[in-house]
Amino acid sequence: MAFPQPPGLLPTEVAFLCEMEQVTIVPRQRLERLDLLGGPTRPLIPPQRTTLPLWLAVLLKRQQRANIAPPPWLATENLEIILNLETREFRDSFSPAPPPPAQAPVPTPRDFSGKPFHASAPFIPSCTVDAHPTALPYHWFEVSEMLLDAASDDVGEPDRVRQLLRDIREVRLAKMRKGVKELTGDGVGMILDGVGAMEVSESRGFITGVMDGLRKIDASREQARRDREDEERENRRYNDDDGDEDDEMT
Template sequence: MDPEEVEFLGEKEIITIVPNFNYGIINLISGDIGPFRAGLPVKVPMWVAVNLKQQQTCKIQQPDWMDIDFLEELRETEKNTQTFTKMPNEHYMALTKSILNCASDDLIRANEIRTLVKDIWDIRMSKLRSSVDLLIKETASYAAVDNLTMMEINSVRPLLPHALDQIYRMKKLQGPRIGSNSTAGQSSRMSYSFRS
């Protein structure tokens, strides 16, 4: 799965808009949306919100997790812990990018939101790179990384399987010398797992 596919999945996330038009229920394969009443909030998939915003027929309501105080607290938590913090939305990066690109005028303190989300992303990517580096240096055979989002996992996907395959081959060539202190019957097969 490439980043565009992850962004595509993120566009299915439900957000709230305030339309400036009236219309009945729209039947989609993924489910019904609407009815639309001018001035009344309605929940729609992100891709519908972007489309309506581009036509200037709605305002996008700022998601609760895009609150500045919440994002500042999340950034500090992420910075001060070694593990990954659970994110408020699986597709936080794709949603932030989409909303800021088409509806920054609908957000309160949009530039600060952009900076905070980018800071959080950078901190998490730094942790992820360090974790992968440590995994490879220690020739570990298993990594359990909780609370990663699909986009974050996708960022290491091109490198990690190849690196782990090479480590497995080196262990296999070195034979019984590696893991001689390990318990008998333990498999030397390399495995890795990412849990989001």
């Protein structure tokens, strides 16, 4: 018997997908190319920078074969700018996500069916050294946690970075809770532009629970209204029947 799974991705599954994000490394040893499912990697030649999937970069870091160059949005000065955006300029929404990379006019990337293909996370360089400095990518929380865990010595001021990330996370979670309150009132709904993958995964269960509760409340109200209308209709019919009997007796 299969156990029912909640809708959407679990936080562990989101973290697993995040490991495909491309990050920049500085190799400390030469290493020939590796043939991965996503394609072959470039040969590692110190001190030339290259990009690798996060899982492989973390593995090489733990083996002391490479250092990881953190993305610019993980620097303290840029995190302070992002925190300022979240608390002052975008009080009722989330700070904008990084813009997609510019696509060359020709040739247009296409998928196996021949349709135009537009890459998204984790297949756009949102966590490399060329990433947008003041915009949080889709997997910002997971990437920052993994880098601080495996390569904190490569991150400048790691304690300050942790504090700023904690503040940003608390501010954004407060916005998620505020958005849920909008669902229970007369608001137009939640605007989730700029929300990260882990934030969606962690809030999905609570939000869907609120929505299910609202549906049940609306259904009970609708049923009560119908019962009241049926009762009033029966009362009018009963009164009409009594009136007809009185007319016949007279």
